[in-house]
Amino acid sequence: MSQNAVLHLPGDQIIELPVLSGSENEKAVDISKLRSKTGYITMDPGYGNTGSCESSITFLDGEKGILRYRGIPIEQLASQASFVEVAYLIIYGKLPNQTELDAFTGKLNHHALLHEDMKHFFSSFSGQAHPMAILSAMVASLSGYYPEESATDGTGAFDANAARLISKIRTLAAFSYKKSVGQPFIYPKDDLSYCANFMRMMFAVPATDYEPDPVVVDALNLLLILHADHEQNCSTATVRTVASSHASLFASVAAGILALWGPLHGGANQKVIEMLEMIRADGGNIGKFIDMAKDKDSGFRIMGFGHRVYKNFDPRATVIKKACDNVLTKLGVQDPILDLAKQLEEIALSDDYFVERKLYPNVDFYSGIIYRAIGIPVNMFTVMFALGRLPGWIGQWKELMDDPTHRITRPRQIYQGQTEVDYVPIDKRA
Numbered sequence: 523m524s525q526n527a528v529l530h531l532p533g534d535q536i537i538e539l540p541v542l543s544g545s546e547n548e549k550a551v552d553i554s555k556l557r558s559k560t561g562y563i564t565m566d567p568g569y570g571n572t573g574s575c576e577s578s579i580t581f582l583d584g585e586k587g588i589l590r591y592r593g594i595p596i597e598q599l600a601s602q603a604s605f606v607e608v609a610y611l612i613i614y615g616k617l618p619n620q621t622e623l624d625a626f627t628g629k630l631n632h633h634a635l636l637h638e639d640m641k642h643f644f645s646s647f648s649g650q651a652h653p654m655a656i657l658s659a660m661v662a663s664l665s666g667y668y669p670e671e672s673a674t675d676g677t678g679a680f681d682a683n684a685a686r687l688i689s690k691i692r693t694l695a696a697f698s699y700k701k702s703v704g705q706p707f708i709y710p711k712d713d714l715s716y717c718a719n720f721m722r723m724m725f726a727v728p729a730t731d732y733e734p735d736p737v738v739v740d741a742l743n744l745l746l747i748l749h750a751d752h753e754q755n756c757s758t759a760t761v762r763t764v765a766s767s768h769a770s771l772f773a774s775v776a777a778g779i780l781a782l783w784g785p786l787h788g789g790a791n792q793k794v795i796e797m798l799e800m801i802r803a804d805g806g807n808i809g810k811f812i813d814m815a816k817d818k819d820s821g822f823r824i825m826g827f828g829h830r831v832y833k834n835f836d837p838r839a840t841v842i843k844k845a846c847d848n849v850l851t852k853l854g855v856q857d858p859i860l861d862l863a864k865q866l867e868e869i870a871l872s873d874d875y876f877v878e879r880k881l882y883p884n885v886d887f888y889s890g891i892i893y894r895a896i897g898i899p900v901n902m903f904t905v906m907f908a909l910g911r912l913p914g915w916i917g918q919w920k921e922l923m924d925d926p927t928h929r930i931t932r933p934r935q936i937y938q939g940q941t942e943v944d945y946v947p948i949d950k951r952a
């Protein structure tokens with residue numbers, strides 16, 4: 523039965539607003555007619571209480587620590603699926619059968635190469651350029667090579683561009699690394715899995731054979747799956763905002779990559795390792811850094827801690843913490859910062875400041891330690907996050923484009939500036 527909420531406004535204005543229910547019984551008050559009927563808008567800086575869309579891709583419950591892609595729990599996907607299957611699931615709404623998976627994999631292989639002209643772009647970047655700057659620029663550049671598309675146009679252009687992006691982003695990421703270390707580019711190979719192919723493009727050199735280590739390949743597969751979508755986070759909301767102006771898939775995803783780069787979002791995985799190294803170099807006095815994090819004037823936060831939505835635990839962090847121990851043991855890697863991370867977590871979780879604010883380790887707290895163990899350089903960590911998040915951005919772009927009711931994103935504001943004043947000629951100004 524449909525219900526309404528009743529809002530009483532100053533001046534005896536009363537408005538009934540429809541109440542929406544999600545399939546997991548989440549509730550929302552639909553305010554889409556509020557301004558036209560009353561002149562009021564709502565204020566919600568950071569959009570912590572604002573639903574911007576209805577979506578059938580990802581469900582998460584921050585209180586219960588639940589995350590599901592298309593209904594399937596993240597724990598099941600993490601332990602059983604391949605990243606390519608998960609990408610298909612997120613974009614097309616169902617797990618692929620063998621024929622569909624083969625066709626999708628074939629498309630990824632077909633599109634793995636870069637246009638040869640694009641290779642020259644890499645030599646134009648400064649040697650200091652952050653790989654996220656290179657990646658976003660290169661993804662935006664793909665618009666110059668492939669047709670613009672709309673998900674609903676029925677031409678297959680969307681399917682081709684989605685496959686191009688998933689496949690080429692891996693080639694772009696590996697080539698940008700090769701450029702930074704001055705090694706020749708290694709081209710993709712069709713008979714390798716998505717993750718094995720990436721590791722080979724990153725670490726093979728022409729002089730020797732390269733056999734991807736299955737432990738490393740599995741670890742990468744797991745990390746990419748755990749990052750594949752997370753409903754309306756900062757970068758995904760950015761992709762949707764840009765797409766709402768009918769920008770192309772490449773342009774929208776390039777914007778998402780830039781939003782992800784920030785240290786409060788995907789850039790946190792790099793910052794976690796830098797923070798742990800800093801604590802270690804400082805003598806490992808964790809208490810000192812906990813105190814700094816509690817002191818608002820210090821400007822210091824425990825990176826990899828806290829989440830806008832998860833307020834009990836981040837289910838991805840739970841999976842990653844377990845994987846971290848496994849992977850390091852299997853690879854025979856002893857990383858002192860893993861011990862430091864565990865101590866920091868233990869101390870923070872028993873500290874009133876963190877308990878009261880429900881601050882727990884998020885997905886980024888342990889991911890960097892695995893990336894480091896499998897040889898990924900620290901400044902590439904956020905690029906790895908982008909590779910993982912890409913199916914989510916593509917699926918959300920498609921969902922928006924397929925929705926005939928979507929409108930351009932255009933929030934309102936409450937103006938708090940100077941009221942009307944006259945222009946003063948320069949010779950009359952104080």
Ligand code: ACO
Pocket residue numbers: 568785786787788790815816822823824825826827828829830831879881884885886
């Ligand atoms: N260390 C210390 N204090 C923190 C931290 C932290 N990591 N995170 C939040 N707090 C404190 C805030 O200072 C605030 O305290 P107050 O109520 O006394 O003012 C309170 O906890 C609430 O924090 P907000 O910033 O209001 O929470 P918000 O939901 O806006 O931010 C965020 C979430 C950005 C993730 C935040 O927790 C943070 O900065 N964490 C560190 C960066 C990080 O790990 N980002 C990755 C997030 S996961 C991802 O994007 C993939």
